[in-house]
Amino acid sequence: MKVLLSEEQLQQGIARMAAEINQRFGRQPLTIICVMTGSIILVADLIRQLEMPVKLGSIHTSSYRGETKRGDLQLDASMLPDLTDAQVLIVDDIFDTGHTLDAVSRHIQSLGAADVGTAVLLYKHGRQEIEFDVDFIGFDIPDEFVVGYGLDYQGIYRNLPYVGVMESDDLSPDA
Ligand code: 5GP
Numbered sequence: 001m002k003v004l005l006s007e008e009q010l011q012q013g014i015a016r017m018a019a020e021i022n023q024r025f026g027r028q029p030l031t032i033i034c035v036m037t038g039s040i041i042l043v044a045d046l047i048r049q050l051e052m053p054v055k056l057g058s059i060h061t062s063s064y065r066g067e068t069k070r071g072d073l074q075l076d077a078s079m080l081p082d083l084t085d086a087q088v089l090i091v092d093d094i095f096d097t098g099h100t101l102d103a104v105s106r107h108i109q110s111l112g113a114a115d116v117g118t119a120v121l122l123y124k125h126g127r128q129e130i131e132f133d134v135d136f137i138g139f140d141i142p143d144e145f146v147v148g149y150g151l152d153y154q155g156i157y158r159n160l161p162y163v164g165v166m167e168s169d170d171l172s173p174d175a
């Protein structure tokens with residue numbers, strides 16, 4: 001595995017994001033929506049550095065990448081709390097084409113939230129397919145498939161404490 005962002009770099013980036021979020025929202029209550037599953041580690045580290053009253057909810061997405069056409073993004077919103085008039089911050093692991101965050105954001109808005117912001121750990125350079133402004137970004141990264149710190153390859157590697165790029169001698173999930 002080639003390390004792209006070390007544990008130390010990740011913690012520095014997350015501390016900076018948390019400071020920006022604290023500054024922007026002050027003491028107003030904030031509902032964090034964790035986009036499962038990739039953002040659980042980011043959310044766990046981030047919310048412990050937030051100073052306002054925080055509520056937590058989650059939404060599950062799957063995109064069937066490579067198997068079916070774009071637009072088949074599935075949202076499971078059954079775990080969301082009541083968002084009426086809430087100040088919401090959607091947190092995802094990575095912004096790639098942008099379709100996931102766009103769909104989640106539209107859905108959350110449709111539920112009556114007062115304000116919907118977005119935060120991602122990683123922003124993949126040069127991949128965006130739609131116009132979408134992410135409010136808080138941890139790191140800009142090159143167009144490579146990354147794993148670790150929540151991000152998986154076929155279900156594994158989420159537990160790596162760093163973000164890395166797989167190399168040819170990395171274990172296949174079946175090994
Ligand atoms: P988008 O809808 O922006 O194209 O894709 C966002 C989702 O695709 C992310 O939430 C993540 O689940 C997945 N994804 C995109 N790029 C990568 C990557 O480099 N590594 C991993 N593990 N997942 C990715």
Ligand code: MG
Binds near residue numbers: 035037038092100
């Ligand atoms: Mg995802």
